[in-house]
Amino acid sequence: MEFLSLLSPLFFLLVGVGVVIGIIFGAIPGMTATLAVAVCLPLTYGLDLTQGLALLLGLYVGGISGGLVPAILLNIPGTPSSITTTFDGYPMTLKGEGEKALRTGIISSLFGGLFSAVILFLFAPVLADWAIKFSYIEKFLIIFFALTVIASLSKSILLGIFSGVLGVWLSLIGTYDISVGGNGDTRLMLAFMEPYLENGFSLLPVLIGLFGLATILDEAEKGIQEDSSANRIDLSAQSRFSLKVFKGQIINLFRSASIGTFVGMLPGIGGSAASVLSYTQAKNFSRNPSRFGTGEPEGLIASEGSNNGLTGGALIPLLSLGIPGDSTTAVLVGAFTLQGIQVGPLFISENAATWNAMMVALLVGNLAMFAIMFFAIKYIVKVITVPKYLLYPIIVMMCVVGAYTINYGIMFDVWTLLIFGVFGWFAQKIGIEVAPLIIGFILGKSAEVYFVKSLESFGTLTIFFTKSPIAVFLWVLILASVFFSIYVAYKSARKAQ
Amino acid sequence: MHAFACIECHCRGCGVDMGERINSLFSIKINFAESHTFFPTIVTCVLFLLLLVIVLVHGIPFIRKLRQGGGKISIWAENFDKLRFWGTMLFTIFYFLSMDYVGALFPNMGFGFLIMSMPFMLALSLLYVHNFNRKKIVVIALNSIIAPSIAWYVLGNLFNISLP
Numbered sequence: 001m002e003f004l005s006l007l008s009p010l011f012f013l014l015v016g017v018g019v020v021i022g023i024i025f026g027a028i029p030g031m032t033a034t035l036a037v038a039v040c041l042p043l044t045y046g047l048d049l050t051q052g053l054a055l056l057l058g059l060y061v062g063g064i065s066g067g068l069v070p071a072i073l074l075n076i077p078g079t080p081s082s083i084t085t086t087f088d089g090y091p092m093t094l095k096g097e098g099e100k101a102l103r104t105g106i107i108s109s110l111f112g113g114l115f116s117a118v119i120l121f122l123f124a125p126v127l128a129d130w131a132i133k134f135s136y137i138e139k140f141l142i143i144f145f146a147l148t149v150i151a152s153l154s155k156s157i158l159l160g161i162f163s164g165v166l167g168v169w170l171s172l173i174g175t176y177d178i179s180v181g182g183n184g185d186t187r188l189m190l191a192f193m194e195p196y197l198e199n200g201f202s203l204l205p206v207l208i209g210l211f212g213l214a215t216i217l218d219e220a221e222k223g224i225q226e227d228s229s230a231n232r233i234d235l236s237a238q239s240r241f242s243l244k245v246f247k248g249q250i251i252n253l254f255r256s257a258s259i260g261t262f263v264g265m266l267p268g269i270g271g272s273a274a275s276v277l278s279y280t281q282a283k284n285f286s287r288n289p290s291r292f293g294t295g296e297p298e299g300l301i302a303s304e305g306s307n308n309g310l311t312g313g314a315l316i317p318l319l320s321l322g323i324p325g326d327s328t329t330a331v332l333v334g335a336f337t338l339q340g341i342q343v344g345p346l347f348i349s350e351n352a353a354t355w356n357a358m359m360v361a362l363l364v365g366n367l368a369m370f371a372i373m374f375f376a377i378k379y380i381v382k383v384i385t386v387p388k389y390l391l392y393p394i395i396v397m398m399c400v401v402g403a404y405t406i407n408y409g410i411m412f413d414v415w416t417l418l419i420f421g422v423f424g425w426f427a428q429k430i431g432i433e434v435a436p437l438i439i440g441f442i443l444g445k446s447a448e449v450y451f452v453k454s455l456e457s458f459g460t461l462t463i464f465f466t467k468s469p470i471a472v473f474l475w476v477l478i479l480a481s482v483f484f485s486i487y488v489a490y491k492s493a494r495k496a497q
Numbered sequence: 498m499h500a501f502a503c504i505e506c507h508c509r510g511c512g513v514d515m516g517e518r519i520n521s522l523f524s525i526k527i528n529f530a531e532s533h534t535f536f537p538t539i540v541t542c543v544l545f546l547l548l549l550v551i552v553l554v555h556g557i558p559f560i561r562k563l564r565q566g567g568g569k570i571s572i573w574a575e576n577f578d579k580l581r582f583w584g585t586m587l588f589t590i591f592y593f594l595s596m597d598y599v600g601a602l603f604p605n606m607g608f609g610f611l612i613m614s615m616p617f618m619l620a621l622s623l624l625y626v627h628n629f630n631r632k633k634i635v636v637i638a639l640n641s642i643i644a645p646s647i648a649w650y651v652l653g654n655l656f657n658i659s660l661p
Contacts, residue, residue, distance in 0.1 A: 046656025158554060162547045169540045176533035185533040188541075213589075220585040223578035224625040389625035389633075390640050393618040396589065397645060400596070401610070401652060401660065409659035411597050418589060429572040431555075448536040452527060461523040 003356035006050045014051055015361050018058020019368045025059075026066020027383045028391070029076040033063025034328040035215055038208045039395055041334060042402040049339040050354055054361045056335055060328055061113055061365035064308055065373060068105040070384055072300075073098055080272040081307035084279040084299065091295035096239055099377065103241035104297050106373045108253065108304035113366035115257035115305075116264065116312025120319075121359050124348060127320035131345035136457075137467045140450035141474040143443045146267040146323045148481045150436040157485045163433040167440025172448060174200025180449045196412045204334045205403035205416035206441060210434050211327065212399040213421025216392050218428070224388050245297045252282050252298060256305030263306070264313020264325050267439055278306030312362065319347055319355070323443065330438045338406070584624045592617040600661040607653040607660030614645035 018040070025036035036059045044052030067079030072089030085105060092101035134142070147164045154160025173189055174197055176182030189197050246253070256278040263274035282302030283292045292299045314325030315332075322344035324330035336343050341351065348355045373380055403417040404410070424434060454463060465475060527535050592613055600609020619641035626633055652658040 042652060042658065043656075045658045046652070158547065158551050162544070162551060165540060165544050165547060169537070169544055172537045172540060183529055183533050187533050187537050217582065217585060220581045220625075221574050221577055223576060223581055224627075226627060387626075387633075389622045389627075390637065392625060393621040393641070394644050396592075396621065397614050397618060397648060400593075400614075401648060401658070404610075404661055405652075405658045409661070411593075411661065414593050414596075414661070418593065422586075426572065444540075452532060452536055455525050456527050456529075456532075459524055459526060460520065461525060462520070 003353035003360070006353055006357045007360060011051060011054045011357070011361070012364060014047070014054040015058040015364045016368050016372075018055040018060075019062035019365055019372060022059040022062020022064075023066035023069075023369065023373060023380060024062075024383050024386070026063040026078050027069040027380060028386065028388075029070050029074070029078055029384075031215065032067075032079045032211070032328075033060055034211045034326075034331055035395075036060075036063040037328055037331045038204075038211045038334075039398045039402065041204060041208070041331065041338075042398065042405055044335055044338065045405055049336075049341060050357045052335055052339065053332075053354070053358055056332055057358065057361040058365045058368065060332075061308070061311055061362070061369050062372075063328070064311055065106070065109045065113075065369045066380075066383075067307070068109065068304055069102065069380060072101045072105060073381065074384065079307075081275050081310065082303070083272050084275040084303035085307075087279065087293050087303070088296045088299035089303075091293070092297070092300070095295050097295065100239055100241040100245065101295075101297070101300060102377050103374060104245050104300055105304040106370060106377070107243075107246070108256070108301045109308040109373075110366055110370040111253050112257040112260055112305040112308030113311055113369070114363070115254070116261040116309040117359065117362045117366065118312075119261050120312035120315050120362070124316045124320045125355075127316065128345045128348045131321050132349075134345065134470065135467065136450040136454045137464055138470050138474060140447060140454060141464065141471055141478070142321055142323065143447045143450070145474055145478050145481065146317075146443065147436070147440060148478050148485075149266050150439060151485060154433050154436060156431060157489055159431045160433055160436050163427075164436040164440040166432065167437040167442075168444035168447060169440075170201065170206075170437075171441045171444030172200075173197055176448075177445075180445075181453055182449075200445075201416050201420075202403075202406050202413050203337060203442065204406040205413040206420045207331050207334055207438065208399045208402045209417040209420030210424035210427075210438065211331070212395060212402075213417060214424030214428075214434075216396055217421060217425040219388065219392065221425075224392065226387060226389075246301070249298060249301050252285075252301055253305050255281060255285070256302045257309040260306030260309020261313035264310035265316050267317060267323050267325055274306045274310050275303045278302045308366075315358075315362075318343055319358075320345060322347075322446070324439055327435045327438055330435075330442055333442055334406075581624055585621065588617060588620050588624070596661045605659075607649055609661040610653075611645055611649040611660075614648070615641050618644060 021040060022033060022036050025031045025039075026033060037056050040055065040059055044055060047055065064079060064081060067077060067082035068085050068089065070076045070078040071082035071085035073093055075086050075090040077083045077086055089101045089105060092098065131142075147161070147168075150164050151157055151161040154163070169188070172187065175184060175186050178184045186194055186198060259278040259281060260274045263277060279292075279299055279302045282298055283289045286292065286296075286298055288296070288298075310326065314329045317323040317325045318329045318332065322342070324333055333343060341347070341354075399417055399421075400414055403413045407413055427434060427437070455461070464471065466472075596609045596613040598609070599612050600607075603609065619638065622637040622641060623634075626637065649660065653660045
């Protein structure tokens with residue numbers, strides 16, 4: 001019960017503040033939970049690990065949940081994971097059921113979030129215990145598996161693989177670190193770059209650039225449009241919400257939350273995939289599939305139940321294997337790095353108090369999200385009207401603080417922010433996917449150490465196939481994901497014909 | 498690739514049996530002095546290979562379409578707002594340069610951040626706003642002064658975070 005001493009009033013306050021800021025970010029179209037976590041990361045510099053995680057987990061839960069507000073009221077998904085919320089949420093608003101839709105979505109989100117937190121609590125320690133037995137070979141194969149999964153579920157398999165490998169390549173720039181058994185020499189750079197890139201690109205400026213500055217550039221390119229329809233929202237004369245809407249939806253709720261949690265566990269797969277999959281399944285199993293898309297609460301429940309299910313699911317591979325489940329948890333890696341903690345199989349056993357505090361933060365975060373959104377929905381709606389011309393300059397300023405302070409004041413990190421901001425904006429144009437790139441970037445250096453050290457020890461490539469039954473099992477998973485991706489590509493090519 | 502070297506013998510007919518010869522195909526010895534380039538070389542090769550496949554799969558059909566007049570090369574959005582995009586780039590670069598310069602005049606005070614964030618935020622907000630009116634300008638001006646001041650005080654003074 002050591003963790004109880006960590007649960008100070010400040011801890012709960014930080015969760016609440018995180019949820020509120022997260023909801024604001026999620027509710028503003030174009031801004032995501034990932035951006036919220038990236039921008040607010042500097043605030044954790046002055047906090048200890050538990051307090052920092054309380055804030056960031058609050059932001060995560062709030063950011064994912066806030067996306068339903070513009071999705072339902074404006075037909076604009078606040079976050080990519082609320083795409084399917086628009087399908088039935090907005091038609092409900094048009095029918096005068098906006099408030100009912102919002103509250104239905106909020107309760108579904110709460111259920112999805114709590115369900116995934118329970119799965120995280122039960123499953124992550126088991127997976128971590130199993131993963132502790134892994135040698136460098138199995139660890140390398142796990143990373144290889146993660147990259148094949150990312151690629152197989154990307155929009156384009158080829159570009160997905162390319163993005164992941166590019167991320168790995170970028171992570172290798174700099175010194176082959178002596179602390180991990182390297183020879184201390186630099187690589188992948190010209191001599192004049194050595195003073196700046198000796199330690200490679202820092203993770204946080206890269207993340208903040210790709211998710212923060214790139215978003216601003218993307219919006220600037222489109223002219224920073226203000227949505228005037230947001231000012232016309234009025235929930236006062238709408239049909240009231242009743243819990244009866246959930247009658248007969250228990251299976252839908254469980255199925256959607258399970259899909260969200262499972263998809264969250266797969267590295268690099270965004271919430272949009274979870275909500276689309278869940279919505280499609282709800283439609284397939286529904287008695288009234290024809291009503292989907294016309295303002296059917298069943299579709300809304302499926303969408304919101306799954307995208308909040310993602311939160312706990314995405315933390316499972318992060319906390320048990322050290323592999324981020326989505327882009328937001330990739331940013332959370334930065335928070336751990338900042339506090340000198342390495343996430344991986346040993347994290348839970350060596351940081352039991354922090355792990356328990358994280359579970360409390362997730363639980364409280366979901367309850368706070370529910371309380372804030374359910375009872376203050378009329379005020380939350382006003383968030384959509386915050387002008388972007390005030391908000392975006394603040395975001396750029398916070399991005400600068402985040403990048404500059406990560407290494408205690410190195411200006412090159414600020415330039416890294418700009419480089420990756422421009423790169424992130426440009427990458428979307430040419431089809432490079434940011435999530436696989438980031439996961440490749442985070443895992444690249446570890447992959448190198450596991451691969452090279454395994455070969456140095458055993459001297460043969462066959463060891464990757466013959467080391468242990470776990471290695472064989474991982475190869476089966478890798479081949480399964482490769483065949484799955486080929487099957488999906490073949491199926492979609494036939495459909496296109 | 499200089500980092501690779503077979504650890505088995507390379508000659509034929511030396512009495513090494515088939516199994517050992519196959520094993521030797523997969524044998525790799527990594528020279529420690531060159532080990533920093535071993536993995537990056539593999540990743541670079543894979544990256545180029547993938548690039549080649551992408552060009553073959555996506556590039557060639559696109560060029561063919563382009564020649565037939567069915568496609569266009571443009572990375573810009575359809576309603577590309579040149580002023581706001583290039584303005585953002587320009588202001589941001591100037592902000593970073595000036596912040597570093599002013600920060601060097603007052604080391605460890607965070608004044609580079611505080612002093613330069615105010616005009617930067619003002620300029621960016623004015624660049625982004627549509628339909629100017631007096632109320633908007635007053636709000637923008639207040640936001641440009643208050644937001645950096647709060648950030649500087651809370652982060653720099655209360656949390657002791659390094660600022661430029």
